[in-house]
Amino acid sequence: MxxxxxxxxxxxxxxxxxxxxxxxxxxxxxxxLAMNNLxxxxxTPSPSEVLEAFIFKIYNVGPDGxxxxxxxxxxxxxxxxxxxxAVIIGVPLGLLMGWYRLLxxxxxxxxxxxRPIPAVSWIPLMIxxxxxxxxxxxxxxxxxxxxxxxxxxxxxxxxxSQALINVAxxxxxxxxxxxxxxxxxxxxxxxxxxxxIALASSWSCxxxxxxxxxxxxxxxxxxxxxxxxxxxxxxxxMIIIGFIGYIFTTVFTVIEKIVxxxxxx
Amino acid sequence: xxxxxxxxxxxxxxxxxDLLVLDDISFEVKKGxxxxxVGPTGCGKTTFLNLLTRIYQxxxxxxxxxxxxxxxxxxxxxxxxxxxxxxxxxxxxxxxEFGLKIKKIPKEERKKRVDRIxxxxxxxxxxxxxxxxxxxxxxxxxxxxxxxxxxxxxLLMDEPYGQMDIKMRFYLEDEVLKLWKEFGSTxxxxxxxxxxxxxxxxxxxxxxxxxxxxxxxxxxxxxRPRDVTSEEFIELRKYVTDxxxxx
Ligand SMILES: Nc1ncnc2c1ncn2[C@@H]1O[C@H](COP(=O)(O)OP(=O)(O)OP(=O)(O)O)[C@@H](O)[C@H]1O
Ligand SMILES: [Mg+2]
Numbered sequence: 001m002x003x004x005x006x007x008x009x010x011x012x013x014x015x016x017x018x019x020x021x022x023x024x025x026x027x028x029x030x031x032x033l034a035m036n037n038l039x040x041x042x043x044t045p046s047p048s049e050v051l052e053a054f055i056f057k058i059y060n061v062g063p064d065g066x067x068x069x070x071x072x073x074x075x076x077x078x079x080x081x082x083x084x085x086a087v088i089i090g091v092p093l094g095l096l097m098g099w100y101r102l103l104x105x106x107x108x109x110x111x112x113x114x115r116p117i118p119a120v121s122w123i124p125l126m127i128x129x130x131x132x133x134x135x136x137x138x139x140x141x142x143x144x145x146x147x148x149x150x151x152x153x154x155x156x157x158x159x160x161s162q163a164l165i166n167v168a169x170x171x172x173x174x175x176x177x178x179x180x181x182x183x184x185x186x187x188x189x190x191x192x193x194x195x196x197i198a199l200a201s202s203w204s205c206x207x208x209x210x211x212x213x214x215x216x217x218x219x220x221x222x223x224x225x226x227x228x229x230x231x232x233x234x235x236x237x238m239i240i241i242g243f244i245g246y247i248f249t250t251v252f253t254v255i256e257k258i259v260x261x262x263x264x265x
Numbered sequence: 266x267x268x269x270x271x272x273x274x275x276x277x278x279x280x281x282x283d284l285l286v287l288d289d290i291s292f293e294v295k296k297g298x299x300x301x302x303v304g305p306t307g308c309g310k311t312t313f314l315n316l317l318t319r320i321y322q323x324x325x326x327x328x329x330x331x332x333x334x335x336x337x338x339x340x341x342x343x344x345x346x347x348x349x350x351x352x353x354x355x356x357x358x359x360x361x362e363f364g365l366k367i368k369k370i371p372k373e374e375r376k377k378r379v380d381r382i383x384x385x386x387x388x389x390x391x392x393x394x395x396x397x398x399x400x401x402x403x404x405x406x407x408x409x410x411x412x413x414x415x416x417x418x419x420l421l422m423d424e425p426y427g428q429m430d431i432k433m434r435f436y437l438e439d440e441v442l443k444l445w446k447e448f449g450s451t452x453x454x455x456x457x458x459x460x461x462x463x464x465x466x467x468x469x470x471x472x473x474x475x476x477x478x479x480x481x482x483x484x485x486x487x488x489r490p491r492d493v494t495s496e497e498f499i500e501l502r503k504y505v506t507d508x509x510x511x512x
Contacts, residue, residue, distance in 0.1 A: 164352060166315075167350050168367065169337060170342055171363075172339075172367060173367045186354065261355075
């Protein structure tokens with residue numbers, strides 16, 4: 001055990017160093033190419049220009065009218081409310097549909113028709129129904145995140161091992177007890193995989209959702225940057241979206257490790 | 266009392282579509298009896314147990330436990346399945362508690378039983394391990410322990426020791442006998458291993474090839490503990506082996 005630990009630590013360090021090195025090389029290459037205008041057009045900002053834009057946006061509201069932190073918080077609020085709503089409604093719905101045939105019969109046909117419709121194509125309808133406020137954007141995000149939540153829970157619980165179900169049945173457990181104590185826990189890894197997809201897509205769907213007349217948000221900042229010809233702000237917005245997405249994944253992995261027991265993944 | 270009928274199998278027939286698996290089987294098991302069932306692979310042994318626990322429904326005929334149609338909600342049944350069936354998300358300890366919770370056994374009593382079973386299985390140091398961390402035979406021991414933990418009235422075991430090495434098997438054979446005597450359970454034990462069947466059983470049911478019928482109902486009147494090297498034992502073993510041959 002001790003030997004193993006050490007081996008991992010050594011390797012961890014090695015991999016971290018390699019990751020850092022990749023970044024450094026990438027940034028240097030980008031800087032050199034941009035400084036010599038070797039990337040398409042002279043409007044491509046160099047890393048140092050993006051860094052300047054970053055520092056600038058911490059204290060200044062131009063060109064989009066908000067501080068960077070306001071944009072970040074607005075976007076987080078929208079995507080989180082959409083995502084959380086999708087998990088709260090989507091996961092139980094998928095689980096119940098997967099377990100109870102009757103519900104499946106009723107809901108599945110509707111679900112199958114809605115499923116292939118891209119979430120962004122709901123935007124015009126949303127504007128008519130609930131306007132262009134925070135709610136409308138959150139609903140778009142919700143629709144994106146909802147589908148993988150339902151699908152994964154549904155597929156997962158359908159794959160519950162019959163042997164495990166039989167164990168509970170032979171002890172005289174009711175169908176609902178078996179659902180709660182066998183079906184649901186055996187689906188946890190799949191639920192998490194679904195939530196992971198949902199989280200990623202709800203975050204990356206942000207720019208599209210914020211094309212709905214927004215007044216703040218990272219997607220809005222990117223749009224404004226484009227309108228004002230500020231490529232540095234556009235790239236800054238992209239990088240921050242990527243970076244926050246990365247933090248999401250990392251935090252999510254930690255939570256997953258705590259919740260998914262017995263290494264069933 | 267001792268001769269009370271525990272299980273009555275009444276003209277039991279099971280088909281899967283066109284495939285006739287059990288063909289009009291009738292027999293009785295007395296309360297507290299230890300029965301071993303042997304028969305060729307795929308003849309319908311597991312199917313029989315699955316009918317008894319209502320995992321499957323009979324095509325015709327009926328099964329009675331204590332003179333009522335079998336019902337796992339009513340009868341205290343335990344089943345040690347042939348395939349690995351420990352819950353992967355529960356620790357060894359929690360797996361052993363699984364049936365006890367369904368039977369609504371109070372917490373202190375659960376703990377007492379789990380400790381006892383862990384000791385019996387020699388797995389005290391693995392109580393917090395997850396099934397993934399166990400070897401196949403250790404996982405199988407958990408399944409056997411889980412079956413014992415509810416102190417069942419009727420204990421069904423489907424080739425439970427198939428994955429064990431000889432030493433473990435001998436040890437657990439004696440353990441199941443101990444439990445059987447202590448709790449007066451009725452045991453139906455399926456095995457491929459004829460030596461095991463003769464070592465354990467009061468009665469051996471020999472099934473024919475599919476569609477299964479009862480080929481022979483053999484009382485084993487050897488005194489316990491049984492000596493697998495005795496002449497009588499070896500003779501019985503040879504006899505049963507001959508009966509099971511399908512060629
Ligand atoms: N759910 C099912 N659907 C269709 N056929 C089945 C089903 N369960 C069992 N069978 C068939 O019934 C026959 C008997 O199977 P069963 O598992 O009862 O045999 P077994 O005696 O337990 O065999 P083994 O010794 O290999 O465990 C086999 O031919 C099998 O294919
Ligand atoms: Mg079998």
